[in-house]
Amino acid sequence: MTTAQRLTLFLMMAPAILWLGVLIVLPHVEILILSFSERVAPRVYQFGFGNYLEFFTEPLYWRTFARTAIMSILVTAITLVLAFPIALYIARVAQGRVKAMLLLLCLLPFWVSELVRTLGWMMLLRETGIISYMLRMTGLADQPVELLYNDGAVILGLVYGGLLFMIVPLANALESLDPSVVEAGYDLGGSRWTVLRRIVVPHAMPGIVAGSIIVFMLTVGNFATPVLLGGKNGLWFTEQIYAQFITRFNWPQGAAFGMLLLLLSSAIVWAGLRLTRQGLGTTLRQA
Amino acid sequence: MNRPPLLWKFYIAAFYIFLFAPLVAVAVFAFNASPFPSPPWRGFTLEWFTGTAAVFGKPGVLQDPIWLTTIGNSLKVALPVALLAVVIGTVNAWLLERAQFPGKTFLAMMMLWPLVIPGVVLGISILAFFSRVANTLEDWLQMDLDPLRPGLSLVVLGQLSFILSISTLIIAARLRKFDRSLEEAAFDLGASRARVLRTITLPFLRPALVGAGLVALLMSFENFNTTLMLVGSDAPLPITMYGQMREGATPAINAVSLLVMLAVGGIASLFALTSKSQS
Numbered sequence: 001m002t003t004a005q006r007l008t009l010f011l012m013m014a015p016a017i018l019w020l021g022v023l024i025v026l027p028h029v030e031i032l033i034l035s036f037s038e039r040v041a042p043r044v045y046q047f048g049f050g051n052y053l054e055f056f057t058e059p060l061y062w063r064t065f066a067r068t069a070i071m072s073i074l075v076t077a078i079t080l081v082l083a084f085p086i087a088l089y090i091a092r093v094a095q096g097r098v099k100a101m102l103l104l105l106c107l108l109p110f111w112v113s114e115l116v117r118t119l120g121w122m123m124l125l126r127e128t129g130i131i132s133y134m135l136r137m138t139g140l141a142d143q144p145v146e147l148l149y150n151d152g153a154v155i156l157g158l159v160y161g162g163l164l165f166m167i168v169p170l171a172n173a174l175e176s177l178d179p180s181v182v183e184a185g186y187d188l189g190g191s192r193w194t195v196l197r198r199i200v201v202p203h204a205m206p207g208i209v210a211g212s213i214i215v216f217m218l219t220v221g222n223f224a225t226p227v228l229l230g231g232k233n234g235l236w237f238t239e240q241i242y243a244q245f246i247t248r249f250n251w252p253q254g255a256a257f258g259m260l261l262l263l264l265s266s267a268i269v270w271a272g273l274r275l276t277r278q279g280l281g282t283t284l285r286q287a
Numbered sequence: 288m289n290r291p292p293l294l295w296k297f298y299i300a301a302f303y304i305f306l307f308a309p310l311v312a313v314a315v316f317a318f319n320a321s322p323f324p325s326p327p328w329r330g331f332t333l334e335w336f337t338g339t340a341a342v343f344g345k346p347g348v349l350q351d352p353i354w355l356t357t358i359g360n361s362l363k364v365a366l367p368v369a370l371l372a373v374v375i376g377t378v379n380a381w382l383l384e385r386a387q388f389p390g391k392t393f394l395a396m397m398m399l400w401p402l403v404i405p406g407v408v409l410g411i412s413i414l415a416f417f418s419r420v421a422n423t424l425e426d427w428l429q430m431d432l433d434p435l436r437p438g439l440s441l442v443v444l445g446q447l448s449f450i451l452s453i454s455t456l457i458i459a460a461r462l463r464k465f466d467r468s469l470e471e472a473a474f475d476l477g478a479s480r481a482r483v484l485r486t487i488t489l490p491f492l493r494p495a496l497v498g499a500g501l502v503a504l505l506m507s508f509e510n511f512n513t514t515l516m517l518v519g520s521d522a523p524l525p526i527t528m529y530g531q532m533r534e535g536a537t538p539a540i541n542a543v544s545l546l547v548m549l550a551v552g553g554i555a556s557l558f559a560l561t562s563k564s565q566s
Binding site: 009012013015016019020023024026027028030031034082085086089102104105106107108109111112113114115116117118119120121122123124126128129130133160163217220221222223224228238241242245246251254255258261262265266269 | 295298299302303305306307308309310311312313316323324325326327375378379381382386388394397398400401403404405406407408409411412413414415416417419444445447448451505508509511512515516524525528529532533540541544547548551552554555559
């Protein structure tokens with residue numbers, strides 16, 4: 001390599017190194033260090049595991065963490081079940097214009113801000129909202145019904161937010177399924193259910209994994225949906241991070257929570273990829 | 288699977304109603320002549336778009352300095368983010384597709400990494416790191432470094448941290464399809480490096496550059512998680528909306544949302560058009 005080529009390469013690499021170094025790697029080193037520092041006196045910090053111990057000894061913290069993890073898995077599972085028939089229909093049944101239309105209609109709501117979608121659900125679900133009003137008008141309820149601020153509302157909002165990220169990878173995976181294989185399954189006497197379970201679902205596995213990983217990641221890291229739809233009962237772990245950082249100004253504690261969230265999210269991504277022996281790159285590209 | 292069962296079709300229909308119900312609710316109640324964004328329907332009005340405070344005691348979106356400032360803030364963030372995402376994304380794409388150097392696979396992996404980090408964690412890590420840098424530099428230089436404190440400049444950096452991954456992916460995918468013999472032909476015909484870039488390579492990349500810019504614009508405009516951790520006193524649109532939704536808002540928030548939906552719909556169809564010419 002000549003000196004000029006070397007210089008060109010170096011100059012072209014500079015933005016990437018700056019980006020990954022200054023905006024990703026160093027900030028993560030910073031919160032890692034921060035998470036292991038304990039305040040011993042005002043403005044005096046020393047190394048220690050106190051922030052992590054605090055997490056395990058204070059029930060509110062670890063319960064919120066466990067709750068966030070379990071509910072995110074539940075949300076992912078519900079999203080998968082709801083999205084599968086839609087993806088199957090788009091990929092295998094719908095043709096031409098209808099197919100393009102159905103896919104486009106799926107995409108549209110997700111180009112709109114998360115806040116706008118959440119506002120819509122709040123308007124539908126709250127005590128003075130549209131569903132409550134309609135129930136009273138039709139005589140199904142004789143007083144306002146509060147559907148907001150419970151776990152059901154949180155799950156509904158999160159599932160809604162995850163659907164697109166499940167449908168697209170699923171539809172992509174199902175697209176490549178050879179119709180003759182399905183035919184063969186029927187010819188060999190398989191019922192609809194058997195063909196679905198033994199042929200269609202295994203074929204869609206890469207899409208199922210990609211979609212599930214993305215939905216889980218988005219759900220665990222979500223903030224606005226659980227806080228706005230769950231209210232005081234939302235109890236999402238990101239809210240604890242926010243509270244430590246912005247409200248209480250206890251950055252070391254918040255940093256420890258951040259590391260735990262990162263760990264949870266990465267662990268699930270890693271497990272998902274290992275389970276199916278897929279690369280991160282191909283999985284992300286599928287989405 | 289030639290004739291889908293009726294139940295299946297019914298489910299598809301129900302699903303799409305479910306998908307659009309919240310958006311329709313938001314849009315319809317932007318026109319309700321009531322001080323609250325809830326039923327009953329009290330008649331059609333445009334007050335929540337253009338009205339002064341005369342009728343309902345609260346102004347419509349286009350008359351309200353709070354909403355106008357916050358939309359301005361969003362643009363102040365989204366435009367630099369989109370511009371930088373395209374420029375740096377192009378350089379990154381060149382690195383991934385054209386350059387040869389040790390550690391390239393590692394660099395490519397690193398460029399995907401920001402996409403699997405929760406937005407909140409990106410936000411707090413950048414907040415903490417830049418505070419440390421600002422503290423150190425301020426002691427040393429004896430001057431204030433406000434751009435490194437929570438505020439719009441930090442929001443730009445925070446959003447770039449993951450939007451760059453996406454713009455790089457979009458532009459690299461296009462560059463991969465480029466036929467290099469076109470460039471060689473131009474060189475053979477005596478064109479300079481700059482001229483080849485200007486007349487051959489960049490025109491070929493144009494759909495991806497426009498697409499990456501639009502996606503970056505949208506993602507920046509809508510980002511909430513990372514932005515929330517990095518805002519100072521000037522809030523972009525999602526942050527203001529969040530605040531109003533917690534306190535209970537007037538239908539002005541529906542009007543803002545409808546305007547956002549229309550703008551986003553416009554940008555998205557632009558993107559659909561550019562990506563159609565791409566394939």
